[in-house]
Amino acid sequence: MRLLRRLVRGEPRRPRMILGRPPLPLEEVADGIGTAGSGALPPDSPIPDTLDRVEQRLGDLLGGGSPDVILRRLVIWTNPEIDGLLFYIEGLASRDVVNLVALRSVMLAERVPRMDAAALSRDNIASTFMTHLVPSGQISVLSCMDRIVEQVLTGEAALFIEGARQCVVFEAKGWEHRGIEEPHTEKVVRGPREGFSELLRANTALVRRRLRTPDLRMDSMKVGRRSRTDIVLAYIDGLANPRLVATVRERIDHIDTDILPDSGFIEEFIEDYPYSPFPQIQYTERPDRFCAGLSEGLVGIIVDGSPMALLAPGNLASFFQSPEDYYERFPYGGPLRALRYAAGVTALIFPALYVAVSLFHQEMLPTKLALAIAGSHMPVPFPALVEALLMEVALELIRESSIRLPDPVGQTMGFVGALLLGDAAVSAGLVSPIMVIVVAVTGLASFTIPHYPTGLAIRLLRFPLLFLSAWLGLFGLMAGLMAIALHLGALTSFGVPYLEPLMKPRSALRDVIWRSPVFTFSKRPEYAEPLDQARQKKFIRTWDPGVAKMAREAGDAPDQTGSGALGRSEDKGGSGDEKG
Amino acid sequence: MVILTAETVFATGFLGVARQLVPVAGTAAWISCFLGAAVGLLVAWLAGLLAQRFPDQNLVRMAEGIFTAPVGKGIGITFTAYCTFILAIGSRQFVLAIWIPFLQNTSPVLISAVFFLLIVYAAYLGIESIARVSLLFFTVVASSLVLLIWLAVPVSVPARLLPLGGLGTVPVLKASLLASSYAGECIVALAFIRHLKDKRGAARAIGTGAVIGMAVMALATGIGVMMLGTRGISRATFPALETARMVGVGEFLERAEILFLALWFSVALLKLAAVFYASVTSAADVLNLRDYRPLIIPYAILATVLSQIPRTDVETFASVRWFLTYTPWYAAALPALLLLGAMAGGLRGGGDRSGTDRREAR
Incomplete structure (x- = not known):
């Protein structure tokens, strides 16, 4: 009623109290933000005489x-x-x-x-x-x-x-800083061990060292009225789409904030859909990945004080890619990436699927398995939904606590917590052993997602799916998945559809869901609309007689002819690669 | 556009198509599906010609330009009514398919409400989002159909497809007329044609979609006959579901029909979302609204209520039969009428874009 009266009378709404502290009048707040404190200088203030x-x-x-x-x-x-x-x-x-x-x-x-x-x-x-x-x-x-x-x-x-x-x-910069260390969030078995640090110049040097092209542009910008944080906008001139570069620059220019502690702030300020649970900009602390992104026509953002550099635009597929996919040979890279997608789906739906099947569709299961599930659930006093929620919340607690603790303690805490808690919960009859298995598999699956925020989004969305499954069975689960899919279908990152790479079956099989041999990547991904599509020659392994023959047939004369290493003869026939 | 059209043709109908066609054509019902695709091809050809003449206009604006504004609005209203019928009957069929075997303790009204909630969300996001997701889920559903066929082969009896001619030429032709109604649903694509980049490819895209959709129908009917026989099909509420019930994945998933239905639910939802979008944008054009979104909620309520009118499955199938009997003529006549009108008036549309178009473009 008070609100209605105020609206009728046209009174301004009184600001809310936050934690008992009276808010500042708006004018004071504006003044405080707008100037650099009491000693702020007018623009172009000259140097005093003495x-x-x-x-x-x-x-x-x-x-x-x-x-x-x-x-x-x-x-x-x-x-x-x-x-x-x-x-x-x-x-x-x-x-x-x-x-x-x-x-x-x-x-x-x-x-x-x-x-x-x-x-x-x-x-x-x-x-x-x-x-x-x-x-x-x-x-x-x-x-x-x-x-x-x-x-x-x-x-x-x-x-x-x-x-x-x-x-x-x-120039006299010389503060204490962390050295170049192995990236903490993107570890690989095979590949470079260098990671970005908090030092902007060191980070730009790491990029320059890998991309020695004179076309590499690093435009400097400053954001934050008080922090005056240095930002570098990196892209390859003649490759990155100028419209994309202009859009990224324009959005950064629009940022009007007090301080900018990390690149995460920039991400929220410039992404298309900030309220979506899904990240729309890639971040990486690996210079090699950053450079690979730039070479695909993406625009990079490096923020002083942040070891996480951003790459725009992002898409769903990019968050399931790991640099190691490319460093390992393709027979391993392809299946590993496909496994990661399967793990993503498992992490999202497995507990919900279990709840739906155990509550609504037991007829699907073979009799022995159905009896095993029923038997294990017998001493548990809760319905499957509560059981699943208990275990999921416990898993999240273990995960969060192990992240916050120092590395060795965190790992121990993770193992001990999971083992003890699961065992104790089963012994106490709070959860069934099968639910422990389901949640453990879900947890493992979610760890395989290389991009942490994507994993977080999946962890978050798992809960509404659980509720929908408990309410309407598989139909509810499917309804939830459709809502998520429709949301993903509508998402864009800098105008590029979020599902774009998955929309094209040929490219999806080449380097999205699967990973083909690197010598077949003759073109760059199209989603960022790079100005130069050609990444490399279509036929490179022309020392292979089979490939050389294909190249000749395609009118692309090989540079080298004759036998390859170890005296491989012309008439031996090719391996048939580079068909793509 | 190909995938969207294909889904529009088969996504809700293939669950019960065998039940409609087999009693008429017997074992040759699957052939009727292919014959029925001819109407889809005809509609696609006419729609393609219209798209070339009026590249940036949707159905109502086309009709207003060719005839007069009141006639154009009248045509828009008939199109909206046609889409509404598809929406109500299609959603009711699917809700029954979910409710009867799997969720009997849940109110069908609640299932309908969830269905329409998702449709509303999809329509709110726009046709591009629906199209993208359609592309993804079509792959999944196509894989599920291939899996179903693979699992069905060992337990099917191909001899049940004999005689190949079914109950005779005339019954097969009669059944193909019924089947052509499914193919004719590709007329909904008229509402999306302006989103196509290459308007010259519209006919080919819609035609291909219609043929793919009817091929799925034929497959569902043929497999149904091989698994259940003609008598079994006439007793089954949803023959495709019965077929899925009879197959098992090794000794692990014994009754996988709910899994198949869950996957098919996705394409049904996308089809109905596309139809909903088509009808709501046409209604917005009839009412000269700049944005179709204010109509979404009222129209969803109307469609939910309409979907509840057939109370039993018998009434639902009677409505489906009525729809199949009378609507192929509408599907073929509407684009033909517009094209004839345009040719008579020597009209060729420009880049005039409706309010809805402008909103969408933003």
Whole structure:
């Protein structure tokens, strides 16, 4: 009624209290977000005339009591005497670099050239010092205080000069960081062991090292009004569809938020359907996978401070692919991938199928199995649904707790928890042994899904399917599956249908559900609409007489003719590969 | 479009097609299915010609352009009524197939409600989503049919298909007229033609779909006769389901018919969703609505209520028989009438797109 009265009178809705704290008036909140705090600078704020004022200004901006903000006075020229002020953040800037670049070269006057002091003016003194005194690779002259502060907060160092309108800013990044380690979430038996880290430059270097094409573009962007997080938009020029690149850039440009702690934030901001349980953007901490994505015409996003790089667009099939599918020989890669799809379906429906069959359709089962199920369920006081829910919730608890614990303890906790809990639950008559088997198989199946959020989506959707099965049997399960399928059918990622690769039977069998030999991948996947479709020559193994014959018939003359290794003769016939 | 049309033709009818055709044509009922496909091909050819003349228009706008607006709206209303009939009867048949053998403790109204809830969701998402999922599930259902045939071969009696001519030429032709009604359901594709990229391929796509759909019907009928015989079929409520009941997967799944039915349910649902979408968009065009979505809920309620009118399975099959007898003429006459009108008026449609089209395009 109150709401109705308010609507009739046109009163604004009062903001809700959150945890007993009165909310800020909207104007205050807006002000707080819109500026960089009390010491915020107007755009294009100039450098004050004297170093004292510069020092005072920086103190105002960054708080005088911050022990990591280093402001050091020094004499940078003796004839005439010119004072300087070195400004950097301890911990972000490497002390070694600062010492080497600024203090040693300036104070000890190493390599100081002869200069005409009279020629120095307020306008050119900074550029003169930049050219002659500071031996750094990345160096610039800035005249805007907010830009200088911004740069210093990213780990650079600034040298203010008495009376100068400009300031020399040089590269000094050197904070402590994690080294390049093996990816934690995408481990492989065979393949590179390098993983992205939290350091943006290290990550871009890992990509550059693998993709040495000059067409690799890494466009820099900044997101977060307070965090000013660096983002790199990576793509291969002439390969990635420009519309896709523009769309990704536009969506990132639209992000207007305070801080950006991880690439997960970006994902939610830019995906097409944020309320869907299914992820729509791929993420990876493997540079090799990232580069493979770029080479298929995808657009990559690397966020400073996040070891997870994003690849857009994503689709359902991409979340079931593992890099190892390609590193292992194809006779193993294909079946393993098909097994993963089967495991995905098992993880989604197996408990629901068991509940539906045991509650509604016992006639399906052979008599012995039906009797075994009935016998095992006899001492259990709960219906199959409650039994399944108990075990599923227990499994989720074990999984969550083992993830949060340190690695060795977590693994032990997982095993011990599963064994003890299952055994104890059966002994206590709370669940039947068959239900333990069903839930264990489901858990194992869900672990095979390489993309963690996809596994989470499946774990989440398993519960409504359980309820539907308990309500309407197999019909309910099928109704739930149809709802999920229709939802997937409507999903898109950057305009690309989520089920796109599965829609084309030929490509689906080549590199979606199955994995064909790499030498048959003559074209790139079409879903990202790359500008250049051809990935490699159609006939590569032309040293094989059979393939050479096929190539000749197709009008694609082989580069090499004659026998292959180990004296394989022409008339021996080919293996018949590369037909695709 | 091929898959969507094929599903529209066979998805709900193949459960009981043998029951309708075998009493008329005897052992040659499966041949009637192939003969009935001719109507589907005729409709496909006419629809293809219409698509070339009016590439970006749907049925109601075409009819309004060819004739006058009131006549066009009248044609739209008949098309909506035709689709509504398919929707009500098709859903009722499937609900009975689920309810009678498997969920007798559950109210059929509840099963219908779940059915229509999913249809509403599918229609809300749009025809593209339905088409994509159709493509996926058609593969699954086709595999299930192949599996069914494979399992049925050891227990079937091919001699039951003799005599090949059935009860004679005239009964076979009569049965093919009934079968042509199933094939004629491909006329629903007229509502989706504008979504096709290549309008010149419309006739081929619809025709192929109709032939595939009728081939599935023929297969279901032929296997049914081989498994149950003509007498057994006339006693079975849903011969395809009875056939599935008689096969087993080794010694593991003894009565797998519920599994088959669950898979067939998926294509039935997609077919009905496509028909629902066709009727609701046509109704929106008749009412000159920019968006069809406001009509979804009222129309779903109407269709649910209509599907409850035949109370018993006997009444349901009587309604199906009535539909099969009278609607092939409508399916063939509607595109023919539009085409003749267009040819007489020398009309060739432009890129005028209706409100629904605009909404869909967004």
